[in-house]
Structure formats: C-alpha cells, structure tokens
Amino acid sequence: MHSKPADSLADSPLAWEARDLLRSCVHCGFCLPACPTYRVTGSELDSPRGRIYLIKEMLEHGRATATARIHLDRCLTCRACETACPSGVQYGRLADLGRELVERQPPSSRAAAVRFVRFALARVATRRELFTPLVRIGQALRPALPAALQALVPARGTGGSTTRDLLAWPAARHARRMAVLEGCVQPGLAPQINAAAARVLDQLGISLVAARDVGCCGAMAHHLGRSDAALDQVRRNVAAGKRLLEGGCETIVSTASGCGAFAKDYGHVLRHAGASISAAGARVSAATRDLCEVIDPAALAELVAAAGRTREPVRVAWQAPCSLQHGQRSSTTGRVEALLRAAGCELVATRNPTLCCGSAGTYSILQPELARELRTRKLDSLLDDRPTAIATANIGCLEHLRQASPVPVRHWIEIVDSILFA
Ligand code: SF4
Ligand code: SF4
Structure with missing residues (x-):
C-alpha cells in the first residue's frame, strides 16, 4: 500500500515510519477473520485492513478524523492480525504510530470525560505506590460495595481453602539469580503470583529477587498514545535493569506477558533516544524472558514426581494471552501447555484459542x-469442556476473566505451585 505524508507531516519521523510500515500491506484481507473487533461488529473499519486505510488517510491529509480515532480506539492491539498476515505487516507498531498521531490532534478531539479517564489511568494505574493502597482500601470496603463494584475488586488471598502463606518468599540461597518485574497493578491485585514463581524456581535451583526499582513497564502509557510518559518509564526501567544484570542477575523475568512483550521491545521503543540508552534498552530486552521460558518442562516433571503428590489431575482450560501468543510468539508457543502437562494437569479443548478475551490493558475500561x-465469547469457548x-x-x-468466570482464573504458576506445595 503506497502513501505519501502530507506536507504538514513532512518533518515528522513518525509519519515516515508509518509510511514505510504501510508498504507491506497488500490489502488481501487474510487478517480479517483473525480480528476480534471485526468478528463482533462486522465493519471493515473495525478490521486491521480498514484501520490501515484510516492511518494511510491520516498521513495523506495530515490530520486525524473522528472516524480514525474511534476505530483506532476500538483496536485491542492484540496483534492477532500480525500472526495471520502472510505479508509480515507489523500492525502493532503501525497502530501505535497511528495513535500517537491521533494524540497530537487538538484536545477537543475527545470528550472531556474520556480524556480524564485516560489521564487517570496513565497517572494512577501505572504507579504501584498509589494503586496498591487503593486496592487495599477497596478490599477493606468490599463487603459494603454494590455488586458491580465488588466484582472489580479481587478478594484478598485467592488460595481457596489453603492455609499456606501464599506470599511466603524463599530466602535467596542459590548462585543462580533472576530478577522478577514487579510491574504496576500486579502487586496490588495478585501479589501471590510472583511469590509462587519464587517458590517454584527456588526448588529448581534459582533464586528469584524482586526488581523493586523497576516500575510500570510503560506499555499502558505507550498504548494510550502518551509516548513521552512511556519513554520516561522505559528509561528508568532500563537503568534499573542494567544495574540488576551488572549485579549478577542472569535474566529479568516477567510473570505478566503484557509487560514482558513490551520490555522485550525496549530497544525499539528507545530507537530515537540516543545510541547509549538505546543499546542499554536492547541489552535489557535481550535479557528479558517470560516465566514460561525459564522453566524446563522436563525439570518440572521431575520435581513434581519427586514431590510424590498423588491427586486428581486439575482440568485446566488454557487461555493464551495475546501478548504471549501474538506478541512473544516465537519463544513461547506451546510452552505453558507443556509446563502444565509436566505438572500433571489435564488440558481441556477450547475453541478459537487465538482470539482476545477483551482485557487488553486499559481496553476493558x-x-x-x-x-x-x-469476554462472554472467550468464556464460552474456555468453559466448553468443563x-x-x-x-x-x-x-x-x-x-477481566475472573470478574465473570464461574470457575477460578489463576496464573499458571499458581496452579503449578499449588500442585507442588499444597
Ligand atoms: S493480511 Fe496483512 S497484507 Fe493482508 S490486508 Fe491484512 S495486514 Fe494487509
Ligand atoms: S490488533 Fe487485534 S483488534 Fe487490532 S486490528 Fe489487529 S486483530 Fe484487530
């Protein structure tokens, strides 16, 4: 698809980058059935190809129309279209550039209430020192909240009937050390996930240390088109990540695939920020792994066998987050399924495994x-085989799924941890 930026964008590197990315689209439409929003609305403008046309128009006219903004806002950035595209269109990067161009329009292009929510999300949800106390207040008030609000606040402690301390974190005792990203919302909503990862890795001879200096990965601000705020977060994290690597951590582990996918792209995000910081970003990206990449299924199977647990296999429906299956696909495909089977779980069949659940960062808000x-469609397919x-x-x-699911929704490492230690 050919395009030439309007004169008003001639000095914008973003516009030329978007022009280059557009070129590989041959408008074949193979991506349409893979797109969750197109499957719901049936509108070409809610498809990858339609959005690519809208970005092209925006480049050529030098301004974003309300139509372009509405349909780019409706995109989940799930990147299912990238997996489906035979021409290798880097749609995720193109959509980010399109959103950045939209955000440069005068503020009147969005309703004031929407602008406020976007601002609040970028300012509060990205800061765990604000977000975690807010969650704790919500949890304390939970019994008195109306049902709709109660559903938004997870109850404290999600271990069912267990009496174990789900936050117990083993002391660092191994020569092999890895740092785990704390992130912004996870410590408030589900602090037991990283603790479970630390316990399982400890049994595998690896000490996991919390990367407390590393804050929000920057993905939320980036996908909201707030590139300056995202760049500040990325710079801070790259400096902290570099210190961790120089201090002897062999890997930076992410237990949230959305954060991991973005951290693996830091080198690209910092491409215009100067040679030294962009090289440091590339180094941190290269050292970042999703948790499923650092646990060997065979080693886990041995550990489970040695633990001698005999119990009915847990019947698990695996929901592959888009950030894992489309964002980090080359390194993580099939990996969690192998780990769950190694832990003795039975994986049930699901329909449409490549489709997004509708969470997508701030999208559900x-x-x-x-x-x-x-979410309704996803849960239907996940629950099909009971x-x-x-x-x-x-x-x-x-x-997002927990709020409507009749069965528990857990990080896979929590299930492995419960098999090993319950
Ligand atoms: S599948 Fe790829 S090349 Fe074809 S329309 Fe979609 S983005 Fe363009
Ligand atoms: S990123 Fe997802 S929602 Fe957006 S166009 Fe691609 S498939 Fe559709």
Whole structure:
C-alpha cells in the first residue's frame, strides 16, 4: 500500500515510519477473520485492513478524523492480525504510530470525560505506590460495595481453602539469580503470583529477587498514545535493569506477558533516544524472558514426581494471552501447555484459542461494551469442556476473566505451585 505524508507531516519521523510500515500491506484481507473487533461488529473499519486505510488517510491529509480515532480506539492491539498476515505487516507498531498521531490532534478531539479517564489511568494505574493502597482500601470496603463494584475488586488471598502463606518468599540461597518485574497493578491485585514463581524456581535451583526499582513497564502509557510518559518509564526501567544484570542477575523475568512483550521491545521503543540508552534498552530486552521460558518442562516433571503428590489431575482450560501468543510468539508457543502437562494437569479443548478475551490493558475500561462481548465469547469457548480452572499468564486477562468466570482464573504458576506445595 503506497502513501505519501502530507506536507504538514513532512518533518515528522513518525509519519515516515508509518509510511514505510504501510508498504507491506497488500490489502488481501487474510487478517480479517483473525480480528476480534471485526468478528463482533462486522465493519471493515473495525478490521486491521480498514484501520490501515484510516492511518494511510491520516498521513495523506495530515490530520486525524473522528472516524480514525474511534476505530483506532476500538483496536485491542492484540496483534492477532500480525500472526495471520502472510505479508509480515507489523500492525502493532503501525497502530501505535497511528495513535500517537491521533494524540497530537487538538484536545477537543475527545470528550472531556474520556480524556480524564485516560489521564487517570496513565497517572494512577501505572504507579504501584498509589494503586496498591487503593486496592487495599477497596478490599477493606468490599463487603459494603454494590455488586458491580465488588466484582472489580479481587478478594484478598485467592488460595481457596489453603492455609499456606501464599506470599511466603524463599530466602535467596542459590548462585543462580533472576530478577522478577514487579510491574504496576500486579502487586496490588495478585501479589501471590510472583511469590509462587519464587517458590517454584527456588526448588529448581534459582533464586528469584524482586526488581523493586523497576516500575510500570510503560506499555499502558505507550498504548494510550502518551509516548513521552512511556519513554520516561522505559528509561528508568532500563537503568534499573542494567544495574540488576551488572549485579549478577542472569535474566529479568516477567510473570505478566503484557509487560514482558513490551520490555522485550525496549530497544525499539528507545530507537530515537540516543545510541547509549538505546543499546542499554536492547541489552535489557535481550535479557528479558517470560516465566514460561525459564522453566524446563522436563525439570518440572521431575520435581513434581519427586514431590510424590498423588491427586486428581486439575482440568485446566488454557487461555493464551495475546501478548504471549501474538506478541512473544516465537519463544513461547506451546510452552505453558507443556509446563502444565509436566505438572500433571489435564488440558481441556477450547475453541478459537487465538482470539482476545477483551482485557487488553486499559481496553476493558475504555471500551466496556466490546470488552464484555469478547469476554462472554472467550468464556464460552474456555468453559466448553468443563474445566475446573482457567489458567492464564497475564494479570489483565486474569482480572477481566475472573470478574465473570464461574470457575477460578489463576496464573499458571499458581496452579503449578499449588500442585507442588499444597
Ligand atoms: S493480511 Fe496483512 S497484507 Fe493482508 S490486508 Fe491484512 S495486514 Fe494487509
Ligand atoms: S490488533 Fe487485534 S483488534 Fe487490532 S486490528 Fe489487529 S486483530 Fe484487530
């Protein structure tokens, strides 16, 4: 697809980058059936190809129309279209550039209330020192909250009937050390996930240390088109990540696949920020792994066998987050399924495994109707074969699905941990 930026964008590197990315699209439409929003609305403008046309128009006219903004806002950035595209269109990067161009329009292009919610999300949800106390207040008031609000706040301690301390973190005792990203919302909503990862890795001869200096990965601000705020977060995290690597940590582990996918892209995010910081970003990206990449299924199977647990296999429906299956696909495909089987779980069949659950970072707040419809469809397909639990690998999907699921939704490492230590 050919395009030439308007004269008003001639000095914008973003516009030329978007022009280059557009070129590989041959408008074949193979991506349409893979797109969750197109499947719900049936509108070409809610498809990858339609959005690519809207970005092209925006480049050529030098301004964003309300139509372009509405349909880019409705995109989940799930990147299912990238997996489906035979021409290798880097749609995720193109959509980010399109959103950045939209955000440069005068503020009147969005309703004031929507702008406020976007601002609050970028300012509060990205800061764990604010977000965690707010969650704790919500949990304390939970019994008195109306049902709709109660559903948004997870109850404290999600271990069912267990009396174990789910936050117990083993002392660092191994020569092999890895640092785990704390992130922004996960410590408030589900602090037991990283603790479970630390316990399992400890049994495998690896000490996991919490990377407390590393804050929000920057993905939320980035996908909201707030590139300056995202760049500040990325710079801070790269400096902290570099210190961890120089201090002897061999890997930076992410237990939230959305954060991991973005951290693996730091080198690209910092491409215009100067040679030294962009090289440091590339180094941190290269050292970042999703948790499923650092545990060997064979070693886990041995550990489970040695633990001698005899119990009915847990029937698990695996929900592969888009950030894992489309964002980090080359390194993580099939990995969690192998680990769950190694731990003795029975994986049930699901339909449409490549489709998004509708969580997508802030999407479930900013596009609640589409997000609810996608969640209903996803849960239908996950629950088809009557699992006793749903496993996922991203806090956003976990929380979004949990709010409507009749069976527990847990990070897969929590299930492995419960098999090993319950
Ligand atoms: S599949 Fe790829 S090349 Fe074809 S329309 Fe979609 S983005 Fe363009
Ligand atoms: S990123 Fe997802 S929602 Fe957006 S166009 Fe691609 S498939 Fe559709």
